[in-house]
Amino acid sequence: MATKLILTHEVTGLGTAGDVVEVKDGYARNYLLPRNLATPWTKGGQKQIDQITAARRKHAIATIEDAHAVRDSLQAKPVVVQVRAGANGRLFGAVTTRDIADAIAAGGQTVDRRKIEIGQPIKSLGDHQVQIRLHEDVSATVDVQVVAGA
The missing domain is CATH 3.10.430.100 (Ribosomal protein L9, C-terminal domain)
Structure with a gap:
């Protein structure tokens, strides 16, 4: 079974903040969620994704x-x-x-x-x-x- 999550921080090998990923339930429940590296995906989560990507763009090297x-x-x-x-x-x-x-x-x-x-x-x-x-x-x-x- 897979769980759909929104990454709130960069996770090596998985993705960067703002990415929507599907991971196994145990990985989500035991690693990503307790460490606040991700939040559960919801339909209203797109607003959060937009905020994360805007903040990342502000801190990232442009080109x-x-x-x-x-x-x-x-x-x-x-x-x-x-x-x-x-x-x-x-x-x-x-x-x-x-x-x-x-x-x-x-x-x-x-x-x-x-x-x-x-x-x-x-x-x-x-x-x-x-x-x-x-x-x-x-x-x-x-x-x-x-x-x-x-």
Whole structure:
């Protein structure tokens, strides 16, 4: 049995906010709905879809050319994130997408933290790579240097 839902947030492998998707009942009931990633689809839900797409359009990078320009500037130099670390190089906690987005913002670019994908949790000093989805067709692989500080 399939359940029809409206995604309220981007779900990797499923769709973006505002998409109407059909998923299995268990996936909807146990994962998407409790985490507020989706709402049940109703006939009146089209108004909500329009609001979500308008908000997404406002925050999204307008054209592919702009996305390529942002990608090139992000890949030109590594993003430096300063965190508290112990003597052996282990971090107190982990580097989050918010930390990376703040470091990128300090460099002059603006990136939505929800577009940053960290493969493995970053829990040590050194160089790491993260993916940033800038546009539907454009993503950037950015080098992140985690250094002791703060």
